[in-house]
Amino acid sequence: xxxxxxxxxxxxxxxxxxxxxxxxxxxxxxxxxxxxxxxxxxxxxxxxxxxxxxxxxxxxxxxxxxxxxxxxxxxxxxxxxxxxxxxxxxxxxxxxxxxxxxxxxxxxxxxxxxxxxxxxxxxxxxxxxxxxxxxxxxxxxxxxxxxxxxxxxxxxxxxxxxxxxxxxxxxxxxxxxxxxxxxxxxxxxxxxxxxxxxxxxxxxxxxxxxxxxxxxxxxxxxxxxxxxxxxxxxxxxxxxxxxxxxxxxxxxxxxxxxxxxxxxxxxxxxxxxxxxxxxxxxxxxxxxxxxxxxxxxxxxxxxxxxxxxxxxxxxxxxxxxxxxxxxxxxxxxxxxxxxxxxxxxxxxxxxxxxxxxxxxxxxxxxxxxxxxxxxxxxxxxxxxxxxxxxxxxxxxxxxxxxxxxxxxxxxxxxxxxxxxxxxxxxxxxxxxxxxxxxxxxxxxxxxxxxxxxxxxxxxxxxxxxxxxxxxxxxxxxxxxxxxxxxxxxxxxxxxxxxxxxxxxxxxxxxxxxxxxxxxxxxxxxxxxxxxxxxxxxxxxxxxxxxxxxxxxxxxxxxxxxxxxxxxxxxxxxxxxxxxxxxxxxxxxxxxxxxxxxxxxxxxxxxxxxxxxxxxxxxxxxxxxxxxxxxxxxxxxxxxxxxxxxxxxxxxxxxxxxxxxxxxxxxxxxxxxxxxxxxxxxxxxxxxxxxxxxxxxxxxxxxxxxxxxxxxxxxxxxxxxxxxxxxxxxxxxxxxxxxxxxxxxxxxxxxxxxxxxxxxxxxxxxxxxxxxxxxxxxxxxxxxxxxxxxxxxxxxxxxxxxxxxxxxxxxxxxxxxxxxxxxxxxxxxxxxxxxxxxxxxxxxxxxxxxxxxxxxxxx
Amino acid sequence: xxxxxxxxxxxxxxxxxxxxxxxxxxxxxxxxxxxxxxxxxxxxxxxxxxxxxxxxxxxxxxxxxxxxxxxxxxxxxxxxxxxxxx
Numbered sequence: 001x002x003x004x005x006x007x008x009x010x011x012x013x014x015x016x017x018x019x020x021x022x023x024x025x026x027x028x029x030x031x032x033x034x035x036x037x038x039x040x041x042x043x044x045x046x047x048x049x050x051x052x053x054x055x056x057x058x059x060x061x062x063x064x065x066x067x068x069x070x071x072x073x074x075x076x077x078x079x080x081x082x083x084x085x086x087x088x089x090x091x092x093x094x095x096x097x098x099x100x101x102x103x104x105x106x107x108x109x110x111x112x113x114x115x116x117x118x119x120x121x122x123x124x125x126x127x128x129x130x131x132x133x134x135x136x137x138x139x140x141x142x143x144x145x146x147x148x149x150x151x152x153x154x155x156x157x158x159x160x161x162x163x164x165x166x167x168x169x170x171x172x173x174x175x176x177x178x179x180x181x182x183x184x185x186x187x188x189x190x191x192x193x194x195x196x197x198x199x200x201x202x203x204x205x206x207x208x209x210x211x212x213x214x215x216x217x218x219x220x221x222x223x224x225x226x227x228x229x230x231x232x233x234x235x236x237x238x239x240x241x242x243x244x245x246x247x248x249x250x251x252x253x254x255x256x257x258x259x260x261x262x263x264x265x266x267x268x269x270x271x272x273x274x275x276x277x278x279x280x281x282x283x284x285x286x287x288x289x290x291x292x293x294x295x296x297x298x299x300x301x302x303x304x305x306x307x308x309x310x311x312x313x314x315x316x317x318x319x320x321x322x323x324x325x326x327x328x329x330x331x332x333x334x335x336x337x338x339x340x341x342x343x344x345x346x347x348x349x350x351x352x353x354x355x356x357x358x359x360x361x362x363x364x365x366x367x368x369x370x371x372x373x374x375x376x377x378x379x380x381x382x383x384x385x386x387x388x389x390x391x392x393x394x395x396x397x398x399x400x401x402x403x404x405x406x407x408x409x410x411x412x413x414x415x416x417x418x419x420x421x422x423x424x425x426x427x428x429x430x431x432x433x434x435x436x437x438x439x440x441x442x443x444x445x446x447x448x449x450x451x452x453x454x455x456x457x458x459x460x461x462x463x464x465x466x467x468x469x470x471x472x473x474x475x476x477x478x479x480x481x482x483x484x485x486x487x488x489x490x491x492x493x494x495x496x497x498x499x500x501x502x503x504x505x506x507x508x509x510x511x512x513x514x515x516x517x518x519x520x521x522x523x524x525x526x527x528x529x530x531x532x533x534x535x536x537x538x539x540x541x542x543x544x545x546x547x548x549x550x551x552x553x554x555x556x557x558x559x560x561x562x563x564x565x566x567x568x569x570x571x572x573x574x575x576x577x578x579x580x581x582x583x584x585x586x587x588x589x590x591x592x593x594x595x596x597x598x599x600x601x602x603x604x605x606x607x608x609x610x611x612x613x614x615x616x617x618x619x620x621x622x623x624x625x626x627x628x629x630x631x632x633x634x635x636x637x638x639x640x641x642x643x644x645x646x647x648x649x650x651x652x653x654x655x656x657x658x659x660x661x662x663x664x665x666x667x668x669x670x671x672x673x674x675x676x677x678x679x680x681x682x683x684x685x686x687x688x689x690x691x692x693x694x695x696x697x698x699x700x701x702x703x704x705x706x707x708x709x710x711x712x713x714x715x716x717x718x719x720x721x722x723x724x725x726x727x728x729x730x731x732x733x734x735x736x737x738x739x740x741x742x743x744x745x746x747x748x749x750x751x752x753x754x755x756x757x758x759x760x761x762x763x764x765x766x767x768x769x770x771x772x773x774x775x776x777x778x779x780x781x782x783x784x785x786x787x788x789x790x791x792x793x794x795x796x797x798x799x800x801x802x803x804x805x806x807x808x809x810x811x812x813x814x815x816x817x818x819x820x821x822x823x824x825x826x827x828x829x830x831x832x833x834x835x836x837x838x839x840x841x842x843x844x845x846x847x848x849x850x851x852x853x854x855x856x857x858x
Numbered sequence: 859x860x861x862x863x864x865x866x867x868x869x870x871x872x873x874x875x876x877x878x879x880x881x882x883x884x885x886x887x888x889x890x891x892x893x894x895x896x897x898x899x900x901x902x903x904x905x906x907x908x909x910x911x912x913x914x915x916x917x918x919x920x921x922x923x924x925x926x927x928x929x930x931x932x933x934x935x936x937x938x939x940x941x942x943x944x
Contacts, residue, residue: 508938551939555885558880601885
C-alpha cells in the first residue's frame with residue numbers, strides 16, 4: 001500500500017467514526033503547569049463569572065458569586081451542557097480547542113493560533129486597520145492579534161494559561177514558557193476530534209521558467225553530525241566566559257571545513273540547542289563544554305526525517321543577533337524572535353508547490369498568514385518593513401541552507417534576474433514529522449521506521465572503497481546508515497551523494513559514542529555491499545589501540561597499604577574493581593565503604609606541609625598524593641614527621657616547574673622567601689647571583705657632579721643620592737678628571753666600611769634629627785633635586801571661640817615628596833612640597849617631621 | 859643542608875597504614891594495559907608535567923584542573939584514549 005493509500009484509508013476511517021464515541025482515545029488530564037480553571041473560578045469577580053456562565057450555562061441565572069461558580073462547575077460535569085457549549089463554538093474556537101486536544105491539552109499559544117490560521121480559521125478581530133490592535137484597556141502598546149484573540153477565549157473560560165495572568169495574554173510578548181495554553185480537561189475530553197482541514201495555500205502566479213536548486217535534507221543532518229564530530233575531536237565546544245564561541249576554536253574549525261563558511265557558527269549553536277553539548281558542572285576551570293553521549297545517541301536512533309525535523313525546530317532557538325535585532329526593530333517585535341521564527345517555519349506549508357518570486361512569497365506569507373497572528377500595521381509605523389526584510393532574508397538565505405526551500409531565478413522582461421523560491425524536499429519531511437509530533441498525522445511515527453527498514457532492504461546506501469572512501473547515496477540514507485557513517489568524516493557533499501573518509505579520528509569519535517569495533521563494522525556491513533578487509537583491519541587496530549589507554553575522569557579511588565590488603569578489602573567493596581597494585585576504583589554510583597581518611601581534589605588540594613626557611617618540612621596526618629609526591633621527590637626523612645629538602649633533589653631534572661608549583665601549593669603558609677630563592681638558584685630556575693668588584697663615586701652632592709658633562713660619561717647607575725657606580729673601565733679617567741680639576745679624592749673607605757648612607761636620611765628613614773638638622777637635610781635635598789620620604793604629622797589648626805588658633809600634630813603619615821622650598825611662620829620653619837605621585841601640595845611643619853629618607857628623583 | 863638522594867618510592871612516605879584504606883575523591887586516572895605504555899607516556903615531559911603521581915605500574919593520577927590539558931596533550935601526541943566519565 002502506498003503512502004497516499006495509507007493516508008486515504010486512515011482518513012476515511014476517521015470520517016466514518018466522526019460521530020461515534022472513541023473509548024480508546026487518551027483522556028486529557030489537568031496539566032500541573034497550567035493554572036486550573038476551577039481555581040481561577042474562585043478568584044473571578046461577578047462580571048467575569050457572568051461572562052463565563054454565558055458559555056457554560058447560558059440558561060442559568062445567578063445573582064451571587066457562589067451561585068455562578070456552582071452553575072459553571074455543574075456545567076463542567078454535565079455532558080449535555082458541554083455538548084451545547086461545543087456546538088456553539090465558532091469555527092476558530094473549535095479549531096483552537098481541537099488543536100490543543102491533539103497536542104495532549106497543552107501547547108504554545110502562538111503555535112496553536114498559527115495552526116488554526118493555516119488551516120483556514122479566520123480570527124474574528126484580525127481584519128481591519130492596525131489601530132484595532134492598540135488595546136488601551138489591557139496593554140501599553142501593540143498586542144499581537146494572536147494574544148488578543150486567545151485572551152478572548154481565556155475570558156470566556158475556554159482556555160487556561162500557565163499563570164493567572166501572563167505577559168503573553170496581556171501584552172503579546174513572552175518567552176517560550178509563558179505562552180503555554182491549555183483548556184479545561186472536561187471540555188477537551190468532550191470534544192470529538194476531526195481531521196485537520198487542509199492547509200490554506202497561498203494563491204500566487206507560478207514563475208514561467210523556474211530552475212530551482214535545493215539541498216537534500218539528509219545532507220543537512222549529515223553536515224550537523226560532521227560538525228559534531230569536529231567538536232568531539234576538539235574535546236568539546238569551546239566557549240568563552242561570556243558564553244560566546246571562542247574565536248581560536250572557530251578559526252580552527254573553519255580551517256577544517258572551509259566550505260561551511262557562515263553556516264558553521266549557527267551549526268555549532270544548534271549542537272547546544274539540541275542538547276548535544278552542555279555547560280560543564282564546574283565552570284571554575286576553563287574547559288570546553290563536553291558532549292552529551294546520551295542525547296546524541298537518542299537523536300541518532302530517531303528516523304532520519306525526525307532527526308531533520310528536530311534540527312529544524314532547534315533553529316528557532318539559535319538567537320542570531322542580526323535577525324533578532326531586525327525583528328525587534330519591526331513594528332511587531334514585541335514578542336521574542338523565537339515564536340516568530342517558529343511561526344515562519346510553520347507557515348512554509350502555505351507556499352504553493354511551484355516556483356514563485358521571493359517578493360510575492362514574502363508579501364503573501366506576511367499578509368495572508370503571519371500578520372493574522374502577529375498583528376496588522378499601526379499608522380505611524382506604516383513605512384517600517386523590517387519584518388518583511390527579515391522574512392525575505394530567511395527565505396533567500398537561511399531556509400535554503402537548511403534544505404527547506406529551493407532557490408533559483410528567472411530573467412524578467414526587462415532583463416533582470418528575479419529570485420524565485422519553492423518548497424523543497426526538506427519542507428515535506430519537516431511538515432510530515434511535525435504533524436506526527438502534533439498528533440495531527442494519520443500515520444504513526446513508527447511508520448517512518450518501517451519505511452526506513454523497507455528502504456534498507458531495497459538497496460545499500462553506502463559504498464565503501466579500499467582507499468577508505470565511503471560514498472553515501474542521500475536518497476537511500478536511513479538513520480541506521482547515518483549512524484554507520486559516524487565513523488567517517490565528510491569530504492564532499494553533492495546534490496545526490498556525499499563522500500566520506502574513514503580515519504583514526506573519525507573512528508575514535510564513533511567509539512566515543514559507545515559503540516565497539518564489532519558493532520561499528522556490523523553497521524557498515526549492514527548498509528554497504530561489503531567492507532574491504534584492509535578497512536576492517538584498520539578499524540579493529542584503531543579500536544584496540546584506543547582500548548589500551550583509558551582515562552577515567554572524576555573517579556573515586558581507595559588506596560590500601562599493599563596488594564594483599566587491597567585484595568582482601570575488594571571482596572567487601574560494592575561496585576569496585578582493582579586498579580594498579582594497591583588501589584580500588586569505585587564505579588559511578590556505587591556506595592562508598594568506610595575508610596580511614598579521605599581527600600577531595602576538586603575544590604583545590606588542601607596544603608599539608610609546614611615548610612621552614614631552613615629547608616625542613618613537617619608533615620602530619622594522612623597525606624594526600626601531591627604532598628607525598630613532593631616529599632618523595634625532594635626530601636629525605638629525618639624523623640617520624642620531619643623531612644629535609646635535599647640539594648641534589650632540587651638540582652636533579654625532576655625538580656620541574658610542576659614540582660615547584662606542588663611545593664608552593666602544599667606549603668601551609670607558603671614557601672619562605674629565602675628558601676624559595678635558594679631553591680630557584682639550585683634548580684637553575686633563577687639567575688645566578690653576581691658577586692663582582694665595582695668602583696663607586698660617592699659625595700654628598702653626587703647628583704650635582706653628575707650634571708657636569710665631563711663626569712656624566714664616566715658615571716653609571718645612580719645607587720643613591722650620594723652614590724654612583726663608576727662606568728666600567730672609566731675608573732682611571734674619573735680619577736684623572738678629579739686631579740685635573742684639583743679636587744682631592746680618596747680611594748679607601750674610611751673606618752667602618754663603605755658609607756653608602758653618607759648624607760642624612762639616605763637609605764632607611766632616619767629619625768631623631770633636630771629641627772635644625774632636619775631643615776638642613778631638606779635644604780640639601782632641594783638643592784640636589786632629590787625627593788624625600790617623610791614620616792610626619794600634619795599640623796591641625798583649631799580656632800578657639802576667642803579667635804586664637806591652637807596648633808597640634810595630627811595622625812602620622814608617610815609620603816614621598818618633592819621638596820620645593822623652606823618658609824617660616826615667625827621662627828617656625830615649614831616645608832613647601834608636592835607629593836611625588838599626584839603632585840598635591842603639602843605644607844609641613846618641619847618640627848612635626850619624625851623621620852626623613854632622601855630618595856633619588858625618578 | 860645534607861646532600862642525599864630522594865626517597866625512591868613515595869610509599870615510604872607516610873604510607874597508608876590503615877586497612878580501611880584512604881579515599882581519594884575526584885581524581886582522574888590514566889590506566890593502561892601494558893606498563894611500558896605508561897612509562898613511555900610519562901617520558902614525554904608535556905604529559906609528565908600534567909600527571910600528579912604514578913600510583914602503580916599501570917596507572918597514574920591527574921588533578922581535575924589539569925584534565926582538559928591532559929586530553930588535549932594526549933590528542934596532540936597522537937593518542938586516542940577511551941575517556942570514561944565518573
